[in-house]
Amino acid sequence: xxxxxxxxxxxxxxxxxxxxxxxxxxxxxxxxxxxxxxxxxxxxxxxxxxxxxxxxxxxxxxxxxxxxxxxxxxxxxxxxxxxxxxxxxxxxxxxxxxxxxxxxxxxxxxxxxxxxxxxxxxxxxxxxxxxxxxxxxxxxxxxxxxxxxxxxxxxxxxxxxxxxxxxxxxxxxxxxxxxxxxxxxxxxxxxxxxxxxxxxxxxxxxxxxxxxxxxxxxxxxxxxxxxxxxxxxxxxxxxxxx
Amino acid sequence: xxxxxxxxxxxxxxxxxxxxxxxxxxxxxxxxxxxxxxxxxxxxxxxxxxxxxxxxxxxxxxxxxxxxxxxxxxxxxxxxxxxxxxxxxxxxxxxxxxxxxxxxxxxxxxxxxxxxxxxxxxxxxxxxxxxxxxxxxxxxxxxxxxxxxxxxxxxxxxxxxxxxxxxxxxxxxxxxxxxxxxxxxxxxxxxxxxxxxxxxxxxxxxxxxxxxxxxxxxxxxxxxxxxxxxxx
Numbered sequence: 001x002x003x004x005x006x007x008x009x010x011x012x013x014x015x016x017x018x019x020x021x022x023x024x025x026x027x028x029x030x031x032x033x034x035x036x037x038x039x040x041x042x043x044x045x046x047x048x049x050x051x052x053x054x055x056x057x058x059x060x061x062x063x064x065x066x067x068x069x070x071x072x073x074x075x076x077x078x079x080x081x082x083x084x085x086x087x088x089x090x091x092x093x094x095x096x097x098x099x100x101x102x103x104x105x106x107x108x109x110x111x112x113x114x115x116x117x118x119x120x121x122x123x124x125x126x127x128x129x130x131x132x133x134x135x136x137x138x139x140x141x142x143x144x145x146x147x148x149x150x151x152x153x154x155x156x157x158x159x160x161x162x163x164x165x166x167x168x169x170x171x172x173x174x175x176x177x178x179x180x181x182x183x184x185x186x187x188x189x190x191x192x193x194x195x196x197x198x199x200x201x202x203x204x205x206x207x208x209x210x211x212x213x214x215x216x217x218x219x220x221x222x223x224x225x226x227x228x229x230x231x232x233x234x235x236x237x238x239x240x241x242x
Numbered sequence: 243x244x245x246x247x248x249x250x251x252x253x254x255x256x257x258x259x260x261x262x263x264x265x266x267x268x269x270x271x272x273x274x275x276x277x278x279x280x281x282x283x284x285x286x287x288x289x290x291x292x293x294x295x296x297x298x299x300x301x302x303x304x305x306x307x308x309x310x311x312x313x314x315x316x317x318x319x320x321x322x323x324x325x326x327x328x329x330x331x332x333x334x335x336x337x338x339x340x341x342x343x344x345x346x347x348x349x350x351x352x353x354x355x356x357x358x359x360x361x362x363x364x365x366x367x368x369x370x371x372x373x374x375x376x377x378x379x380x381x382x383x384x385x386x387x388x389x390x391x392x393x394x395x396x397x398x399x400x401x402x403x404x405x406x407x408x409x410x411x412x413x414x415x416x417x418x419x420x421x422x423x424x425x426x427x428x429x430x431x432x433x434x435x436x437x438x439x440x441x442x443x444x445x446x447x448x449x450x451x452x453x454x455x456x457x458x459x460x461x462x463x464x465x466x467x468x469x470x471x472x473x474x
Contacts, residue, residue, distance in 0.1 A: 058375055079378060089373035092391040101387065105377035 007070040007080045007156045008034040008188055010055065015064035017050055017212075024050055025212045027064065032157070032190060032205075037183055039203035039220065040192040042235065046209040048192035049086070052159045055190065056083045075156075078107060082155040086162040088146035090134040095126060098134045099149045106153050120152035124178055140171025147178050151187070158182060160191035164198065176202060196236065200224055208232045251446030261423070262443075266450055269427040272340050272414065273407035276347035280355045281400055283348075288359025289385045293367050303360065309353035314346075318416030321346040325417065338419040343427070346413035351403035358399035362392045394466040401462050408455060 010032040017025040025047045032038050040048040053059045055066055057073070073081050091098050099117040108116060121127045126148055129137065134145060143163065150158055163179065164172040179202055183189055193199055199206055203220040208227065216223050216232035227233050254262050291302065323329050325337040325345075336342040366388050374384045389396065411429035418425035420434060428447045435444040 056376065058372060083372075083376045085372055089370055091370070091373075091387070102377055105374070105379050105387070107378075 004075065005070055006034050007068050007073045007075060008032065009069045010073070010157065010190075011067040012051070012055060013065045013067060015051065015054055015061045015066070017047075017054065017059070018062045023212065025054075025061070028209075028212075028214055030207050030214060030217050032188060034156075034188055035183075035186070035204075037179075037189045037202055037204045037220075038191075039199035039206045040190070040209055041194065041196060041199050041206060041224075042209035043194065045211075047212040048194075048209055049161050051209070052083065052161050052190065052192055056081060056159050058083075073157075080155055081157040081159065082150035082153050083159040084143075084146045084150050084161065084163060086165060088142045090137070090142055090145070092135060093133070094131050095134050095137070095145055096121065096130045098145060099152050102149045103152060116152050120148050123181075124148045124151070138171075140167050140174065143167060143171065143175055144178065147175065147182075151178075151182055155187060157188040157190065160189065162192055162194070165194070172198070196224060208235055210235065247442040247445050250442030251449055254443065254446045255450060262446065262450075264423055265426050265428055265431050265447065266454075268340065268425065269408065269429070269451075270454070272343045272418075272427060273347060273404060275344045276351050276407050277400055277404045279344070279348045280351035280403055284352050284355030285359050285389055285396060286382075286385055288356040289363045289388055290382065291356065292360045292363035293381070293384065293388075303357075306353050306357050306360070310357055312350060312353065313412065314350055314410035315412035315416065317349045318346050318413035321349065321413070321417045337417060338421060338425060340418070340425060342417040343414045343425060346417045347407040347410070350410060350413060351407050354403045354406060355399055358402065359389075359392070359396060362395040362399070363388050366392055394470055397462050397466050401459060404458065405455065408451065 012028050012030050015025050015028040016023065028047070028051055030038070040051060042048055050059070054061050057066070057079075070080075073079060091101055093101060096117055099120055100113045103113040103116055104110075118127075121130050124144060124147070126141075126145060129141065134142065137145065147158075147160070147163070160179070164175045167175065176198065179189060179191070189202070191202070199220065203224075205218065206216075206220040206223040207214050208216040208223060208231075210231060215229050215235075216227045223232070224236060227236050291299070291306070321342060322337065324331045325334065325342050326332055327337075334341075336345065367384070370384070370388065370391070374380070374387060379387060409429065411427075411433055414425070414427050415430045415433065418427070418430065420426050420430040426434075428451045432444045432447045432451075435441070435447070
């Protein structure tokens, strides 16, 4: 699938977002190339989630634009980017049902859904719980299902909002292993996290956000180990910015 | 008297008296058809009402909620006026037929189905919105997902609707006319037999009505219990 033209690069150009007269994003700029693992880090309320939602197309920026390398992030009319939300949305169906529903919504023909769902379940080790109701799974299993469900759509790019914020260390490791696996198969990742350790483990590039601005952006190593701005230094050193 | 009336009622039930069976049949046919029609119209309508902002939405919600308390005799009167010879739909010749009764009961059940569907789907939409929008299911494209995932709550809504339809007497009496063997239902027969003083028949019909309602409720309750266990 990755021989096909990619929807990447993705560029955020001067994204501004206002709600109820308050400016929540003050001109966000960055670019995401094919194969990147971009971490958006920063304190709560920095605008990480908002930025992801705008990039994924759930919200329209007040001004500024989201530029895709290909046709608004679509290829052959099908959206090629997916998103995993901070609190996984579990349909009142089985694990398999959740995946097949997503495939149906994305327009995959019925005959293909079973096979794709089975492949995705097998790939991420969920076969044994395939027939269980999604809503009675543990938090870690739900998050793994949410990622598996998004991965089954074979996106070029996957957005993840705080992929392990409410998980224990074991489940966090599993989620991070899934993201490594997805990256190795060619999926570009953009995720938010307030966990600097996670950003160091997973990211190739990083952007530090604070109060709706990107205060530091570049290769993850530079941004997270040797930031230039005083604000970013304070954040990376663990000082409170808020 | 009540002992003998009770015994007579039981013998009528156990002997499957043909007139008696006919009355039960008409009742079930009319009420179940009305619930079916109300479900087909009301569930998508309730879902749309839950999801789509439009001017006057709150007014519509209040009116629909209020119509849950529409007195059956008023619904019967309105349908009567529509279907009577000189009414706008008089040409259909529906008055004093089961079709008229179905129409009247559909009007009674529809607000219940719409109002309860809206309530359930509104909560579900709040929860599912991001995910479904992400998948491209926006607007009415999300309705099948929402209705399917609300299926257990919707079963209860339909039960409530069936309860209202099978229990009411005013509307079916006015538009059906209580014609023996044709439009006589359990409730209209109970009203008639009681006023005639034939308490055995009235009591027998009352027992059957209660029992049927209980059985249908047990079935739906059991089915959604089992279903929920599989779905969480």
